[in-house]
Amino acid sequence: MDPAVKYTLIKKEKHTGARLGLLETPHGTFETPMFMPVGTEATVKNMSPEDLEKIGASIILSNTYHLWLRPGEDIVKEAGGLHKFMNWNKGILTDSGGFQVFSLAKTRDITEAGVHFRNHLNGRREFLSPEKAIQIENDLGPDIMMSLDECPPFFESYDYIKDSVERTSRWAERGLRAHRNPDWQALFGIVQGAGFEDLRKQSAQDLVSMDFPGYSIGGLSVGESKEEMNHVLDFTAPFLPENKPRYLMGVGSADSLIDGVIRGIDMFDCVLPTRIARNGTCMTTKGRLVVKNAKYARDFRPLDENCDCYVCRNYSRAYIRHLINANELFGTHLTSYHNLYFLLKLMADVRQSIRDDNLLEFREHVFEEYGFNKK
Numbered sequence: 001m002d003p004a005v006k007y008t009l010i011k012k013e014k015h016t017g018a019r020l021g022l023l024e025t026p027h028g029t030f031e032t033p034m035f036m037p038v039g040t041e042a043t044v045k046n047m048s049p050e051d052l053e054k055i056g057a058s059i060i061l062s063n064t065y066h067l068w069l070r071p072g073e074d075i076v077k078e079a080g081g082l083h084k085f086m087n088w089n090k091g092i093l094t095d096s097g098g099f100q101v102f103s104l105a106k107t108r109d110i111t112e113a114g115v116h117f118r119n120h121l122n123g124r125r126e127f128l129s130p131e132k133a134i135q136i137e138n139d140l141g142p143d144i145m146m147s148l149d150e151c152p153p154f155f156e157s158y159d160y161i162k163d164s165v166e167r168t169s170r171w172a173e174r175g176l177r178a179h180r181n182p183d184w185q186a187l188f189g190i191v192q193g194a195g196f197e198d199l200r201k202q203s204a205q206d207l208v209s210m211d212f213p214g215y216s217i218g219g220l221s222v223g224e225s226k227e228e229m230n231h232v233l234d235f236t237a238p239f240l241p242e243n244k245p246r247y248l249m250g251v252g253s254a255d256s257l258i259d260g261v262i263r264g265i266d267m268f269d270c271v272l273p274t275r276i277a278r279n280g281t282c283m284t285t286k287g288r289l290v291v292k293n294a295k296y297a298r299d300f301r302p303l304d305e306n307c308d309c310y311v312c313r314n315y316s317r318a319y320i321r322h323l324i325n326a327n328e329l330f331g332t333h334l335t336s337y338h339n340l341y342f343l344l345k346l347m348a349d350v351r352q353s354i355r356d357d358n359l360l361e362f363r364e365h366v367f368e369e370y371g372f373n374k375k
């Protein structure tokens with residue numbers, strides 16, 4: 001049986017662990033490394049599918065937790081699945097809900113069977129098991145889906161993390177058994193283990209022994225420093241097979257994306273570009289620009305003078321500032337469009353620097369110009 005998703009390693013960058021790859025999915029073949037915009041409730045906020053296509057988005061995310069609670073996976077299934085429901089014909093990946101339960105739900109209790117929590121919308125008691133998460137993702141119909149895992153606090157005790165890793169591995173096994181559509185939906189295992197090298201190794205080895213078509217590295221971008229995240233990636237990525245995609249969950253700033261690619265990561269997602277856009281903060285090649293700031297009231301330059309996106313070619317800081325301050329939805333559309341373009345363009349430049357074997361020079365340019373070296 002053909003796997004739902006096939007990764008081909010095209011080229012290794014000469015001086016780092018970076019890889020140029022191709023990810024074949026039932027909805028197209030896409031280049032990696034890639035950034036995946038987040039569309040939590042079956043829409044990338046303030047963006048149309050046409051605009052997402054225009055800026056080069058290949059795979060977008062939606063969330064099992066949110067769509068299960070509202071509108072219900074049954075409605076999405078009846079619509080013909082997520083691609084039809086949201087009119088997106090390229091790749092879709094769903095997270096499994098565990099992380100959202102821990103970051104959104106009120107009161108939650110984790111047991112071997114699964115996680116009990118109160119629905120953040122109506123306060124009702126809910127229960128999510130590894131099997132239930134897989135059933136929801138099978139019904140939603142994404143190309144790539146995640147096993148139910150526990151994303152523990154990064155600074156928990158060794159014993160807590162060890163127990164959590166072992167339960168996450170048992171849940172991954174249960175998810176594999178419950179998965180109904182392995183020929184057109186690729187189930188990824190999620191490696192946990194916080195900052196402990198031996199637990200990251202144990203988690204990776206458990207999941208690799210189950211032969212998933214791809215692996216996520218979870219438990220990061222949860223408040224630890226960028227140095228700590230990079231250190232965990234240094235020793236975790238090599239535990240994963242070279243011929244499978246590696247997905248770092250929740251990472252989406254220019255510096256972290258580049259440092260993740262250097263350490264062998266192929267796929268990234270983050271709410272950051274669209275979340276900060278909603279309060280008028282823009283990513284630019286000269287650092288962050290808070291466009292609602294009064295100093296831009298008469299600034300008729302584009303958000304970013306080095307950007308060739310539709311927004312930067314047609315609208316000024318003064319106009320976008322006005323829209324954001326007037327709570328005009330078009331304003332957040334423009335800032336969201338630009339921020340997503342910025343990260344997708346950055347990843348295109350990263351892929352080119354892998355082809356040219358000059359990723360470290362590109363990193364230096366970005367860190368210097370975009371202001372990441374400033375202490």
Ligand SMILES: O=c1[nH]cnc2cc3nc(NCc4cccs4)[nH]c3cc12
Pocket residue numbers: 095096098099103149150151190217218219220221222249250251270271
């Ligand atoms: O271990 C994980 N398992 C399943 N999903 C995740 C999603 C994740 N997203 C972040 N960080 C990005 C954030 C988004 C919102 C608050 S933090 N870290 C994450 C870790 C996990």
